[in-house]
Amino acid sequence: MDTAGELKHVWVRKQIQDLVAASLRPGDALLGERQLEEQFGVSRITVRRAISDLVQDGALVRIKGKGTFVSHGLVRSTLHLASFNEDMRAAGFEPSTRVITALTAVPPAAAAEHLGLAAGQEAYQVRRLRLANGAPVSVDDSWLPPHLLPGLLSGDLTGSLYGVLAAFGHPVQHVEQTVQAAAALEETAALLDIAPGAPVLLFRRRSFTGPNDPGPPIEYSISTYRSDRYQVSMRLGLG
Structure with a gap:
């Protein structure tokens, strides 16, 4: 191992962190690699390694064709049953929501099948943009059965949807969820x-109202998360 190179790389990373803390805000562009190379008197390789580490840590984000920018923060979440708002607050962020779509429509075949709806039967579609400290984190598409939730669309949908479901007498007790990597539509x-085709995390979730409810879920949702702002962690043990 090149000890001097290792120490230099760590030193440059610290200098960049100090630069960001002193003069930049989330969303601001970082100086170019050549400028940093000249400012710190190090090689381009050392600068790139320091930046790569900060990108990996979630402090910086690279946007292809544009440059490197100060991140709005990386939300690290453990796999557990919680609403988006609870998840964000637990991670130290202030959540907010913007409703994009709230209407009645015929759902896609997958959503209709999960909800136990007949072909052509309508459902509520609620599409929302979820933000943490004002920065977009995910787009949530939820499909819900109208016959169990009359008047849902006329209520406030900017808070926790799980809270709304509980108020209607359908508290979510457990979910089934899958996560996969995808390209943003x-x-x-x-x-x-983000750019079309950028990497995202795709969560498909079925939410049930009982701990061992064998019936159709109260909600079927697809959530698309920015992979540079959201990270899933888990703790595993040998049983």
Whole structure:
């Protein structure tokens, strides 16, 4: 190991962190690699390694064709049953929500099947942009059965949807969820302020009202998360 190179890389990373803390805000562009190279008197390789570490840590974010920017923060979440608002507050962020769509429509086949709806039967569609400290984190598409939630769309949907479901007498007790890597679709990318095709995390979730409810879920949702602002962690043990 090149000990001097290792120490220099750590030193440059600290200098960049100090620079960000002193003069930059979330969303601001970082100086170019050549400028940093000259300012710190180190090689381009050392600068790139320091920046890569800060990107990995969630302090910086690279946008292809534009440069490197100060991150709005990386939300680290453990796998557990919680609403978006609870998740964000637990991570130290202030959550907010913007409703994009709230209407009645015929759901896609997958949503209709999960909700136990007949072909052509309508459902509530609620599409929301979720933010942490004002920065977009995810787009949530939820489909819900109208016959169990009359008047849902006329209520306030900017808070916890789980809270709304509980108020209707359908508290969520457990969920089934899958997570996969995906490429952002154009419309979703625009809402998340990322390039179309950028890497995202796709969560598919079925929410049930009983701990061992065998019936159809109260909600079927697909949530698209920015992979540079959201990270899932888990603790595993040998049983």
